[in-house]
Amino acid sequence: MLNKKQLTSIGFSDKQAVVYLALLELGPSAVSEISRRAGINRTTGYDILEMLVSEGLVSPLGKSKKQKYVAENPEKIVGFAENQIKKAQAILLEAKKLAPELKSIYRKKERPIVKFYEGKEGIKQVFEDTLTAKSEIVGYACAEPMQKSIPEFYFEYLPQRIAKGIKARGIMPDTSFMHKIVKNDRKELRQSRLVAKEKLDLEIEINIYDNKVMMVSWAENLGILIESEKIAKAQKQIFELAWQATGIIKQKT
Known part of the structure; x- marks a missing residue:
């Protein structure tokens, strides 16, 4: 059975993992229902859902006060993982650029x-x-x-x-x-x-x-x-x- 640890291993945060799993289990649901199932408060639940929307893993249904969210096809986690790799590669590239400058500061110690x-x-x-x-x-x-x-x-x-x-x-x-x-x-x-x-x-x-x-x-x-x-x-x-x-x-x- 799928668990939180498996999702965090591919780049989900702990809260993203529990919210995503809750949504998969519930189907189209309101923020309050999803948050309750995930064991987090409603405000945090909303923020996490919006993050998952930006990653293409979740979609909002309608724009009413009782807006619901639905999980996209789970195959999209492959794209999510690929994005995590791209982000990590960008961070690595930036770190390599910063290293010489940081090293020059490091060596200035008398x-x-x-x-x-x-x-x-x-x-x-x-x-x-x-x-x-x-x-x-x-x-x-x-x-x-x-x-x-x-x-x-x-x-x-x-x-x-x-x-x-x-x-x-x-x-x-x-x-x-x-x-x-x-x-x-x-x-x-x-x-x-x-x-x-x-x-x-x-x-x-x-x-x-x-x-x-x-x-x-x-x-x-x-x-x-x-x-x-x-x-x-x-x-x-x-x-x-x-x-x-x-x-x-x-x-x-």
């Missing part, structure tokens, strides 16, 4: 924006943000904790980064696990430098890109995203110094 993400889903969110990178991603990492914590996501994330052509450079602990990872550096658009584990025993991952610094603490199940031109610039400079230093170490060994 203070850094710091966001915290908890749990595995939160950590996935901070990694997904790196897929928006316009620049190379640089940072410090060990892939093993990520594979252990969110294994299915690890194997989803990497192909997405590669498909987007986002390059990466990383300084990582020298472990047997990481040796397996760096063998794929070229095809995974990555450059890696390994540092003795006793000097770089990472329990976190840090990625720096665009104007952002992303950090994940695996032990604490926590992700942090900092958006700041100055902080990102400073972290990139520190990374470049570390990158050069690891190159010197590699040449000496």
